[in-house]
Amino acid sequence: MATVIDGKAVAQTIRSEIADEVRRLSEKYGKVPGLAVVIVGNRKDSQSYVAMKRKACCDLGIKSFDIDLTEQVSQVDIIKQVHELNANPDVHGILVQLPLPKHINEEQVLTEISLEKDVDGFHPLNIGKLAMKGREPLFLPCTPKACLELLSRSGISIKGKKAVVVGRSNIVGLPASLLLLKADATVTIVHSHTSDPESIIRQADIVIAAAGQPKMIKGSWIKPGAAVIDVGTNAIDDPSKKSGYRLVGDVDFEEVSKVAGWITPVPGGVGPMTVTMLLKNTLEGAKRTLEQNS
Numbered sequence: 001m002a003t004v005i006d007g008k009a010v011a012q013t014i015r016s017e018i019a020d021e022v023r024r025l026s027e028k029y030g031k032v033p034g035l036a037v038v039i040v041g042n043r044k045d046s047q048s049y050v051a052m053k054r055k056a057c058c059d060l061g062i063k064s065f066d067i068d069l070t071e072q073v074s075q076v077d078i079i080k081q082v083h084e085l086n087a088n089p090d091v092h093g094i095l096v097q098l099p100l101p102k103h104i105n106e107e108q109v110l111t112e113i114s115l116e117k118d119v120d121g122f123h124p125l126n127i128g129k130l131a132m133k134g135r136e137p138l139f140l141p142c143t144p145k146a147c148l149e150l151l152s153r154s155g156i157s158i159k160g161k162k163a164v165v166v167g168r169s170n171i172v173g174l175p176a177s178l179l180l181l182k183a184d185a186t187v188t189i190v191h192s193h194t195s196d197p198e199s200i201i202r203q204a205d206i207v208i209a210a211a212g213q214p215k216m217i218k219g220s221w222i223k224p225g226a227a228v229i230d231v232g233t234n235a236i237d238d239p240s241k242k243s244g245y246r247l248v249g250d251v252d253f254e255e256v257s258k259v260a261g262w263i264t265p266v267p268g269g270v271g272p273m274t275v276t277m278l279l280k281n282t283l284e285g286a287k288r289t290l291e292q293n294s
């Protein structure tokens, strides 16, 4: 049986470390870190993620700035908002919740975020630096950073290991692959056009599942003892729940937990750590700025 990595517990430990540092900053500079969260439209999933982020900020003493824009907002007006946040000295991190409505050019919006405040790590220049040897982005993207943090806090080393990332999205699969490569893994990316994905995944010491396909990865696909990190958060109908749905990962937990050495659950695995890494990035951004200005 696999060791189940308790992301919620690890997240809690790191959050109390962050809260301590926030107190220290506030004593030293009389200022607390500030995170601006921009949300456009009223997608239910986005609203619930954003609510979690705002609550987590509040719990840790990070000031949260809430920008709620209507679905119909123009490209120009979103960018105007971003520019205002760039100029606001109390804001150390800016997050624009994705996905944006179809009429908005996502790349252009993300490019306008000041590099020093890009706590999501989605600015093309930060991603470019992540891709290059010997260079470091100012911020690492939260979900990939969460995956690596869960591995390291579970005592799993990456150097020289075979890692397979399932999925190649801009926000998870691709940056997770780059981060594993930087950590000296041998990395393979499996995606929708890969032939025979099972046989590739079966060679992996470390699997990061970020395909957005509920329970796609089966027990027979996993090398015994492998570490399996499940990034999927798929809502599937469940009439027995008050909400009418429940969350399942990209991994078939019941099967894979019998074969793997380590596994992260959904919920309670990568999700809470993603939010925590956002808070950590915000703290680091604030520290950098406050130290520079003092």
Ligand SMILES: Nc1nc(=O)c2c([nH]1)NC[C@@H]1CN(c3ccc(C(=O)N[C@@H](CCC(=O)O)C(=O)O)cc3)C=[N+]21
Pocket (backbone or CB within 6 Å): 048, 049, 052, 095, 096, 097, 098, 099, 120, 142, 143, 233, 247, 266, 267, 268, 269, 270, 271, 272, 273, 274, 275
């Ligand atoms: N600019 C931007 N940055 C993001 O980081 C970003 C985004 N856009 N768009 C959407 C995705 C998704 N995402 C999650 C965050 C927390 C949980 C999380 O904490 N999940 C809980 C479950 C929460 C529940 O029960 O609903 C868990 O897995 O235990 C999940 C998913 C961040 N994203």
